[in-house]
Amino acid sequence: MTKHVLLIIGGGIAAYKSLLLIRELARRGISSQIILTKGGTEFVTALSAGALSGKPVYTDLWELDEQAEMGHIELSRSADMIVVAPATANLMSRAAHGVADDLATTTLLATDKRVLYAPAMNVRMWEASATQRNVETLRQDGALFIGPDVGDMACGEFGAGRMAEPDAIADAVQGALMGDMTLDGLRGDKPLKGRKALVTAGPTREPIDPVRYISNHSSGKQGYAIAQALADQGAEVTLISGPTALPAPQGVTRVDVETAREMLSASESVLPADIFVSVAAVADWRPAKSYDKKAPKPVGKTPALEMAENPDILATICNSDRRPILCIGFAAQTHDVVELARAKRLRKGCDWIVANDVSGDVMGGDKNAVTIVMQKGETQWPQASKSAIARKLAREIAKVFSS
Ligand code: CTP
Numbered sequence: 001m002t003k004h005v006l007l008i009i010g011g012g013i014a015a016y017k018s019l020l021l022i023r024e025l026a027r028r029g030i031s032s033q034i035i036l037t038k039g040g041t042e043f044v045t046a047l048s049a050g051a052l053s054g055k056p057v058y059t060d061l062w063e064l065d066e067q068a069e070m071g072h073i074e075l076s077r078s079a080d081m082i083v084v085a086p087a088t089a090n091l092m093s094r095a096a097h098g099v100a101d102d103l104a105t106t107t108l109l110a111t112d113k114r115v116l117y118a119p120a121m122n123v124r125m126w127e128a129s130a131t132q133r134n135v136e137t138l139r140q141d142g143a144l145f146i147g148p149d150v151g152d153m154a155c156g157e158f159g160a161g162r163m164a165e166p167d168a169i170a171d172a173v174q175g176a177l178m179g180d181m182t183l184d185g186l187r188g189d190k191p192l193k194g195r196k197a198l199v200t201a202g203p204t205r206e207p208i209d210p211v212r213y214i215s216n217h218s219s220g221k222q223g224y225a226i227a228q229a230l231a232d233q234g235a236e237v238t239l240i241s242g243p244t245a246l247p248a249p250q251g252v253t254r255v256d257v258e259t260a261r262e263m264l265s266a267s268e269s270v271l272p273a274d275i276f277v278s279v280a281a282v283a284d285w286r287p288a289k290s291y292d293k294k295a296p297k298p299v300g301k302t303p304a305l306e307m308a309e310n311p312d313i314l315a316t317i318c319n320s321d322r323r324p325i326l327c328i329g330f331a332a333q334t335h336d337v338v339e340l341a342r343a344k345r346l347r348k349g350c351d352w353i354v355a356n357d358v359s360g361d362v363m364g365g366d367k368n369a370v371t372i373v374m375q376k377g378e379t380q381w382p383q384a385s386k387s388a389i390a391r392k393l394a395r396e397i398a399k400v401f402s403s
Contacts, residue, residue, distance in 0.1 A: 003177050006079035006113075007032045008104045009049065011039015012086035013154040014120035014163035019044060021085060022052040024170035030177070033079060035059070037091065037104045058103055072103060076111035080177055084108070086120035086163045089131050096134035096141075114176055116144040116186065118169050123159030144186035146172045149387060150228065150250050160250055168388035190234025191398040196273040197235040198324065199227040200280035200313060202242035204260045208305070209291035216281050220244030222330075222368060223279030225390035227252045230275065233394050238270045242280055259286065260310035267313055268320075275397060276324040278314040278350070281332065286310050318349035326400055328352045328393075331373075334359040341373045351375070354393065372396070 005025060009018045022032045034049045034057045046057040058075070076082065084091065084104075091104065095115075100106040108115060117138065125131060126148060135145065147164030164172075172186055201223020206214045220241060227239040228249035237252045240263055248254040257263045260282045267276075285307040295303075314329045327350040331341040334357070341355035353373040369383035372393075381392060 003030045003080045004078065005030055005032050005173060006035065006075060006082045006107065007053075008035045008037065008082065008084045008091075008107070009040040009044060010037050010084060010086050010088040010091045010104070010120075011042055012088050012120045012163070013043060014086040015040055015043035017163055017166050018085045019048060019052055021083075021166040021169055022049065024166045025173060026052075028170055028174050030170075030173060031055075033058075033075070035075070035104050035107060037102065039088065039090075060103060072106045073110045076107040076113065079113060081113055081173060082108065082111055082115045083118070083169065083173060084115065085118035085169060087117040089119075089121045089125045089128075089134075092117060092119065092131070092138060093134050096137040114142070114144065116146060116169075116172060116176060118146050118164050119148045119161075120163035121148070121161050122153065122155050123157055123161040126159075126161045139188045144172070144176060145188060146186055150247075158247065165385040165387055167384045168391055171384070171388055171392065191402050192230060192275075192394075193234035195235045195275060195401055196270075197227075197230045197237045197275040197277065198240070198267055198270045198273040199223055199230065199237060199277045200240045200242075200263060200267060200282075201227065202244040202246075203281050204242045204263055204283045204310075205258045206260065206283045206286035206310070207258075207290045208287045209293065209295045211294050214283055214285070214287065215243075216283065218242070218244075218281035220246050221366065222386045222390065223277070224249050225387045226277050226279060226393060227254075229387070229390040229394035230277070230397065232391075233398050235275065238273075240266045240270070240280070259283075260313065261286075264311050264313045264316060267317060271317070271320070271322040271324070273324045274326065274401070276314075276317055276327045277393075277397075278317075278327070278329045280313070282310060282313055284310055312348065314350060315348045326351055326397060328354060328397075331355040332358040338371050338373065338378055341371065342378075345373050345375075 032053045036059045050057040094105045095108045100109045148160050149162040150160045151162045202220035203216045203218040224246050227237050231237045231251040239252050239254045255266050257266050288306040288308040318327045329350040331344045331353050333340050337355050337357045341353045345353040355371045368389050372379045
């Protein structure tokens with residue numbers, strides 16, 4: 001059965017992403033009816049929102065009277081759910097205080113349906129105690145929240161305030177409409193509270209001499225997003241990171257390392273832990289000898305680089321007597337993705353393998369398509385942003401600890 005969402009687009013620069021959200025929802029068989037706030041019309045037009053949703057777009061409280069008596073009440077009741085994206089500080093403040101001075105707030109006050117807010121604002125506005133008070137009030141009234149994400153913001157600052165990605169919002173809407181209880185995180189519950197998680201991320205760097213090294217293209221984005229998602233679910237997360245250009249996720253303890261051997265010993269020092277997610281692209285080999293001084297170019301001959309095997313961090317921890325309850329590995333493959341991942345799961349001794357096809361532009365990119373290989377079988381997740389994959393994985397992990 002087709003589900004209907006009432007999407008309120010507030011006045012923020014992230015409003016353009018809400019147009020993509022309409023499409024993401026439609027892909028999941030969910031239709032959208034749009035209310036564009038006055039501020040929203042400064043960023044996107046009713047024409048584009050209407051073209052994408054295939055329905056008239058409402059902006060004004062009074063235009064509804066022509067359609068039906070008590071139009072705003074009808075509008076809020078006919079939808080299965082309300083989504084506010086972007087939810088600005090102002091819009092949330094008015095909703096929290098029961099203000100009803102335009103169509104969006106009147107509808108929010110009149111609804112008996114679930115409301116999901118996707119906040120988007122400057123980091124200082126998000127962190128302001130007034131905003132946090134309003135969020136808490138809305139939560140207590142039963143509202144769900146997704147995001148904001150941490151990252152670079154349109155205002156040039158960095159921090160929490162970016163609106164969650166459209167596919168992550170669409171996943172949350174779909175989950176909420178299906179009554180998915182793993183949406184605890186959206187309610188502000190912390191299902192992983194009291195759990196300790198270890199995440200490795202990024203590449204390792206294996207020195208040849210002080211200026212040269214062997215490494216790979218891993219950006220660390222997927223591992224950092226997983227560390228963030230686990231922390232958002234309440235876990236106490238330590239992120240052991242190889243060299244990346246990324247800032248530490250909020251509320252996560254980050255330990256920087258360079259080589260595979262450093263990564264192993266830093267990881268072991270975090271144990272015992274409940275959860276281990278091994279996302280790092282660890283170099284399997286290192287130069288057998290690394291020079292203290294820059295090695296000169298040998299004249300007239302090609303140097304041979306003798307290699308030594310690095311420890312397998314995932315296998316070592318999975319087979320240790322301090323093995324975390326849930327160990328998850330990643331398998332970056334360019335071919336026979338699932339088949340090789342199945343074998344890898346057994347070889348490394350982990351519980352799940354997240355297999356991803358890296359033959360395209362996954363490494364360094366923002367999207368990923370994965371298959372989760374478990375003992376009982378495989379589940380394929382469609383292509384999504386790395387943060388959406390991370391949230392979904394964190395929810396799967398939370399299920400293990402809540403059952
Ligand atoms: N891994 C690890 N330590 C290593 C190599 C890999 O902890 N020395 C972990 C990775 O973090 C990932 C998983 O093992 O979770 C699989 O990594 P991958 O590089 O795909 O596997 P390899 O063991 O290197 O196998 P192959 O290169 O033959 O596919």
